[in-house]
Amino acid sequence: MNEAIGESVATPPRLEWQVASVVSVTQETPRARTLVLAVPRWAGHRAGQHVDLRLVAEDGYQAQRSYSIASAPADGMVALTVERLDDGEVSPYLCDVVQPGDGVELRGPIGGYFVWEPAQRGPLFLVAGGSGIVPLMAMLRQRGRADVAARAQVPVRLLYSARTLDDVIYRAELEQLADASQAEVVLTLTRQAPPGWSGYHRRVDRTMLEAVSWPSSDEPNVYVCGPTSLVESVATLLVELGHAASRVRTERFGPTG
Amino acid sequence: MQTEELRLDGNAAGGVLRELFVQDMTAALGTCAGCGATGPVATLLEYGHGMGIVLRCPTCDTPVLRIVRTTGLLRVDLSGIRFLSIPSTIDE
Ligand SMILES: Cc1cc2nc3c(=O)[nH]c(=O)nc-3n(C[C@H](O)[C@H](O)[C@H](O)COP(=O)(O)OP(=O)(O)OC[C@H]3O[C@@H](n4cnc5c(N)ncnc54)[C@H](O)[C@@H]3O)c2cc1C
Numbered sequence: 001m002n003e004a005i006g007e008s009v010a011t012p013p014r015l016e017w018q019v020a021s022v023v024s025v026t027q028e029t030p031r032a033r034t035l036v037l038a039v040p041r042w043a044g045h046r047a048g049q050h051v052d053l054r055l056v057a058e059d060g061y062q063a064q065r066s067y068s069i070a071s072a073p074a075d076g077m078v079a080l081t082v083e084r085l086d087d088g089e090v091s092p093y094l095c096d097v098v099q100p101g102d103g104v105e106l107r108g109p110i111g112g113y114f115v116w117e118p119a120q121r122g123p124l125f126l127v128a129g130g131s132g133i134v135p136l137m138a139m140l141r142q143r144g145r146a147d148v149a150a151r152a153q154v155p156v157r158l159l160y161s162a163r164t165l166d167d168v169i170y171r172a173e174l175e176q177l178a179d180a181s182q183a184e185v186v187l188t189l190t191r192q193a194p195p196g197w198s199g200y201h202r203r204v205d206r207t208m209l210e211a212v213s214w215p216s217s218d219e220p221n222v223y224v225c226g227p228t229s230l231v232e233s234v235a236t237l238l239v240e241l242g243h244a245a246s247r248v249r250t251e252r253f254g255p256t257g
Numbered sequence: 258m259q260t261e262e263l264r265l266d267g268n269a270a271g272g273v274l275r276e277l278f279v280q281d282m283t284a285a286l287g288t289c290a291g292c293g294a295t296g297p298v299a300t301l302l303e304y305g306h307g308m309g310i311v312l313r314c315p316t317c318d319t320p321v322l323r324i325v326r327t328t329g330l331l332r333v334d335l336s337g338i339r340f341l342s343i344p345s346t347i348d349e
């Protein structure tokens with residue numbers, strides 16, 4: 001152990017609320033948009049982590065929600081992607097109202113369980129529902145920055161469930177990853193599919209997971225994220241298929257799309 | 258809406274847990290005082306209510322950790338945790 005740096009390594013910075021400013025906004029899909037933020041005190045983050053964001057009304061009423069970080073650690077900025085829930089309290093504000101130059105209060109980065117490090121060898125199997133793609137995208141982006149040899153150590157497959165093709169967040173970027181053979185991307189659409197759609201057109205089920213995931217004997221590291229109902233059913237099925245529960249990491253987003 | 262759909266997990270409590278413990282707790286292993294099951298804090302089930310949260314054991318539903326925020330106070334009930342083992346970043 002290096003005694004000179006021992007103390008600073010051992011003591012993480014206290015988690016404090018701060019005001020980040022919105023640098024840019026990008027509409028990803030009709031219902032989701034990405035906010036790029038400049039955060040004054042930011043110690044860097046790990047792929048999979050999130051921030052807590054809070055809105056304070058003039059009368060002092062506060063609403064607090066968590067949002068995953070979409071950008072890779074080395075991207076040098078913090079990007080969040082928020083899906084609009086029509087009857088939600090916070091997401092419509094972030095999707096419709098917030099503009100570049102505005103400030104938002106946040107604290108982060110948060111999380112040490114639902115994180116992926118490039119040093120974790122072995123296949124990476126990602127399962128996303130709706131906005132659950134966000135923290136998984138940070139993992140894909142981080143892996144994409146590694147060199148070819150390092151990437152070969154970590155083959156990656158993504159199974160992504162969205163309502164319609166138009167609701168697929170980061171679609172162009174995912175297509176590029178697939179075209180460049182950097183990742184296998186499998187989409188399933190739960191509502192409308194475009195004419196001629198040859199992909200899956202149903203909720204994620206056991207047969208689909210069996211077809212898309214690596215066998216449990218390959219010991220993939222699995223990350224499942226999205227609406228609570230999807231996360232719980234997928235995690236249960238994967239364990240039934242023989243995957244060790246300790247290698248199936250889950251993050252529930254609640255009642256999101 | 259069903260309460261199952263509204264439930265979250267210990268990841269969502271990562272922020273407030275850092276108010277208590279400073280370092281990340283979601284990867285810490287907790288042992289349930291109800292049934293003795295051990296698992297990452299992130300895998301506990303989180304239910305929100307009015308002013309706070311309760312984290313329940315996914316195996317036996319025991320409330321493992323309760324946190325309530327009132328003006329100027331964070332009230333914490335840890336009686337459902339028998340044991341916490343926290344990854345150490347000090348001695349590598
Ligand atoms: C760790 C973590 C990371 C997350 N990351 C992201 C992300 O990257 N992107 C993203 O878009 N979202 C993310 N979420 C979800 C996000 O935190 C919000 O939950 C989401 O944006 C909805 O917030 P809202 O205020 O708009 O909706 P809310 O006002 O919270 O309402 C959500 C839905 O629940 C219903 N509802 C609320 N309360 C009740 C009740 N008591 N009874 C019945 N129905 C109810 C509402 O009608 C609505 O449909 C994440 C969640 C977690 C826990």
Ligand SMILES: [Zn+2]
Pocket residue numbers: 289290291292293294314315316317318319
């Ligand atoms: Zn228990």
